[in-house]
Amino acid sequence: MITSPLEKHNSSDLILNGTLFHMRCCAHILNLIVKDGLDVIGEGIERIRSSVLYWVATPKRIEKFEDTDRQLNIPYSKRLVLDCPTRWNSTYFMLTTALLYKDVFACFSVREKQYKIEILGKDWKLAAILQDNLKLFYQVTEMFSGTKYPTTNVFFLHVCDIRLSDWLKSENELIKEMAVKMIENFEKYWDVIHEVMVVATxxxxxxxMRLIEF
Incomplete structure (x- = not known):
């Protein structure tokens, strides 16, 4: 069994009382922040989720969706994907893909008798805003999750790019509410920056020193 340095020594024997040996995973913290924010959205994208679920439920429906897409001359570049409640990035993928085919969904709401879900204009508008806002979080999470390059030295650079305060200016009340929740968690986890991040930067x-001073 492998033991950590803190199990072999008293924290008082270590540099800075051992604080350098305990550090949160940045990618995991981002996931927690975004997931809590999306919990606020709730039913805001439920019609889109239900529509995607309907069309990916069987191979026959998937085929019909693809055929209709071709009839409408819409480039079929990605398959529809249903999100998983415990993985916010799957919601990002679902919205990104669904937005490509919103005209197909609209066509089915008129032509397909069994498909009784009507995605409203406000649903697509919210999805577009969410997709745009979550794109940066997805890119930063991907960067933090890298294994073939150092990531600690670019922590400040990418965290400073996340301007949740801009979301508070949104005309959409759900986005504002989502921002309040995310800012709360953002400050909870990163109000105090780990010393290793400072040294690496x-x-x-x-x-x-430019990023540290900023």
């Missing part, structure tokens, strides 16, 4: 010749 200072040692990067591209940034040195």
């Amino acid at each position: 200072m040692l990067d010749p591209r940034y040195k």
